Amino acid sequence: MTRRDVPLRRSLLLRLLAVTMLVSVCSIAATAWLTVRSTTVALRQEQGQALADDARVYDALLGYAAGHSSWRGASQTVQRLARETGHRITLTTEEREPLFDSDPGPVTLPAKPTAVIEPLAVDTPEHIDPRAVGPFRLPAGERDLLRAAAQRRAACLRDAFVNVTATVAERPGGRSFLEIRNIDPATSRCASTVLDELTPTETKALAQLGKLVNGCLKKRDMPEVRLGLDFSWSPLPAPAARDAAPAGNLTKTVQECIVGSRREQLEPYVAPAALLFVGSRAGPPSTIFDLSSANQVRIAGVAAAVLLVTLTVTVLAGVQLVRPLRALTGAVRRMEEGDLSPSVRIGRKDEIGSLAEAFNAMSTRRAQLEELRKAMVGDVAHELRTPLSNIRGWLEAAEDGVVAPDRALMSSLLEEALLLQHIIDDLRDLAEADAGELRLHKETFDVTDLLAQVAKVHRGNATTAGVTLSTPSDAPLDLHADPVRLRQAVANLVSNAVRHTPPGGTVTLSAHRDGPATVIEVADTGTGIGAEDLPLIFERFWRVDLSRNRRTGGSGLGLSIVRKLTEAHGGTATATSTPGHGSTFALRLPRGDDHPA
Helix, strand or coil: CCCCCCCHHHCHHHHHHHHHHHHHHHHHHHHHHHHHHHHHHHHHHHHHHHHHHHHHHHHHHHHHHHHCCCCCCCHHHHHHHHHHHCEEEEEEECCCCEEEECCCCCCCCCCCCCEEECCCCCCCCCCCCCCCCHHHCCCHHHHHHHHHHHHHHHHHHHHHCCCCEEEEEECCCCCEEEEEECCCCCCCCCCCHHHHCCCHHHHHHHHHHHHHHHHHHHHCCCCCEEECCCCCEEECCCCCCCCCCCHHHHHHHHHHHHHHHHHHHHHHHCCCCEEEEEEECCCCCCCCCCCCHHHHHHHHHHHHHHHHHHHHHHHHHHHHHHHHHHHHHHHHHHHHCCCCCCCCCCCCCCHHHHHHHHHHHHHHHHHHHHHHHHHHHHHHHHHHHHHHHHHHHHHHHHHCCCCCCCHHHHHHHHHHHHHHHHHHHHHHHHHHHHCCCCCCCCEEEEHHHHHHHHHHHHHHHHHHCCCEEECCCCCCCEEEECHHHHHHHHHHHHHHHHHCCCCCCEEEEEEEEECCEEEEEEEECCCCCCCCCHHHCCCCCCCCCCCCCCCCCCCCCHHHHHHHHHHHCCCEEEEEEECCCEEEEEEEEECCCCCCC
16 A cells, blocks of 8 residues: 655644744734833833922921921921932022032933922912911911810710711911811801900901002002901992992902912911922933834744744654654554554654553554454354364265164264354354344343352253352342343353353352342362463463364353443453452342342
8 A cells, every 4th residue: 555645734743833823923922012012101100200209308398497487497308308209309499509418429411400499479269379378377276276276166066966977177377177068067066266266366467468558559549358267358438528439350360369379478487489309319211111113123023033943942842743643654554554563652742752652562462463363263164164064964864874864863963053153143142232123121130049040050060070060148138130140141251150160060159148249159179270361361262272172162152241241231251260269250230120139
């Protein structure tokens, strides 16, 4: 038979290379995309964190400037912010003269500062930081007085109203107030004159601010106003001779004067304007990865190197994988061409090595089965030829008048025909078992009675051979099975045991329970079976005595039928033997639907 080469496009090695290249290219592309994606996200997160850190530093230093008249004590605040944010913080005057630097060593300031810290020029409607309170900051005694009054009012409101939530809070100047929910804040219940009136400090500061505001209005020829603690205002009665200013112009002018006067009043209480520079301690920030031309060339080079290494490793692995497969393919083709036991030598311990071992075992088993098949054909021909030859010989002799066709001749011919029928029946039973068509008619019966019946049938042949049949089991033992088929199996074992037991020996039939199973044993004191022959005794037409002696040989089908009948019941047939001392055959059957004795 001609060798059938595998087309190149169907080669396992080529497919492995193609799959590897595809996986490598996809992996490189996915890695590059993920790197760019992750780096972009990381940069965005870093930028967002940097903006948050800058805002945090700016707000902390702005609060310090709003509450202090100079920067002399800001060193600790600058150092703390530098530790918490991990940045270098530099504070200078508007003329860029250094005030504080969180890190030692020279620093190169950029052209544009990070922010300008000036509490009286912030981005609010009044352009004044709310924390800049100046002379409105209350001393400790007034703070405690207002806090106690606020707490009393809060307790009063919670007692008077069930669902009221009243919380004491404090404004930047130190004045306590109530945050009230589920009730009108203007309710007169639980009023507090202490909270509603100005403290001496607030009265003095508000009077000073009013004087500044009215001075500003007087210069603009505007009527005087009265200020509230929240910097609201109301006009004072104007002289009859003075014409009233238009309402729109008065409101705008008063607001401008209030803002300007507040700046003038707060200026001695806040720190002077300063420039804030926030930078990296390791120098100017740089991106970890970008898609510049150099980086693109670098990515392409790395990808090519990875692809080359992957292909090289794949080729080596593929060759190691394909070589034993080709050896196995060659062995299979030799088997196809008629070699009975081809084998392959693959010194590997992996899956392919296991496959080679399994193939070699299969090849050896195939050779054994082929030898058994040839022996079976010869045995079948021999077993059928002997009775047929006898029948033909006696019939020819009767036809030629050599012998008379009397009763003795008829009995002899009938015996040979029965032997021939027995062989044919055994072959038919094996064929039905192999095809799964062996039908069982199960019923519950006593195994002890079945063994007694078999012993009674074979006791005559045993006595003739000088063998003693023994059935020591007397206790009833119920089993749910096919009694006819089981009697056939036990009878084959007994017949085989009697045939291989010399005169004076004993064959014993017994049965007992073993857990959920019923075990039937046929033991003899015969010649025994060698260890090398014991695994083959249930094969068809196999016999220890290869001389085909009619007295000891049998047809070679009995034990095969025993195994098939036992397996049909869901059981197993086993044999143990000691050469020179005898053998024991055991049928292990499931109890099935049997009823307790």
